[in-house]
Amino acid sequence: xxxxxxxxxxxxxxxxxxxxxxxxxxxxxxxxxxxxxxxxxxxxxxxxxxxxxxxxxxxxxxxxxxxxxxxxxxxxxxxxxxxxxxxxxxxxxxxxxxxxxxxxxxxxxxxxxxxxxxxxxxxxxxxxxxxxxxxxxxxxxxxxxxxxxxxxxxxxxxxxxxxxxxxx
Numbered sequence: 001x002x003x004x005x006x007x008x009x010x011x012x013x014x015x016x017x018x019x020x021x022x023x024x025x026x027x028x029x030x031x032x033x034x035x036x037x038x039x040x041x042x043x044x045x046x047x048x049x050x051x052x053x054x055x056x057x058x059x060x061x062x063x064x065x066x067x068x069x070x071x072x073x074x075x076x077x078x079x080x081x082x083x084x085x086x087x088x089x090x091x092x093x094x095x096x097x098x099x100x101x102x103x104x105x106x107x108x109x110x111x112x113x114x115x116x117x118x119x120x121x122x123x124x125x126x127x128x129x130x131x132x133x134x135x136x137x138x139x140x141x142x143x144x145x146x147x148x149x150x151x152x153x154x155x156x157x158x159x160x161x162x163x164x165x166x167x168x
């Protein structure tokens with residue numbers, strides 16, 4: 001596993017994180033905001049970055065880890081460019097989301113919690129997205145897809161793959 005501090009632009013990212021931390025009034029109370037900023041800059045929160053934040057805030061690393069591991073928004077693993085969140089809440093489950101999850105898993109050839117080898121997609125099952133009226137719901141990054149069926153999965157994946165082709 002690569003050391004986060006040896007990554008390209010790591011010094012610039014750490015300086016940006018340090019500046020953000022300095023802007024906070026009550027540093028320990030701003031832990032969640034600081035972790036959001038760290039994840040925005042680095043893409044995820046590996047243990048060495050959690051330790052860095054703990055030292056900057058002069059708090060135990062266990063407290064930082066506790067927050068990171070509690071909130072599903074935070075990731076300790078590098079994610080793909082597109083995080084496919086499949087809602088497994090009661091409304092989605094009743095409406096057949098397990099078929100949608102199976103279709104994503106099959107077509108991306110990964111299980112929940114994993115990232116495709118090309119680094120494009122990470123598949124996650126989440127407890128609830130909070131859009132029960134649209135069940136079953138899939139959220140890719142910040143975009144919500146409602147009333148998704150297994151027949152929609154190929155088109156959704158292809159749309160994201162096509163966006164990649166047009167960016168290159």
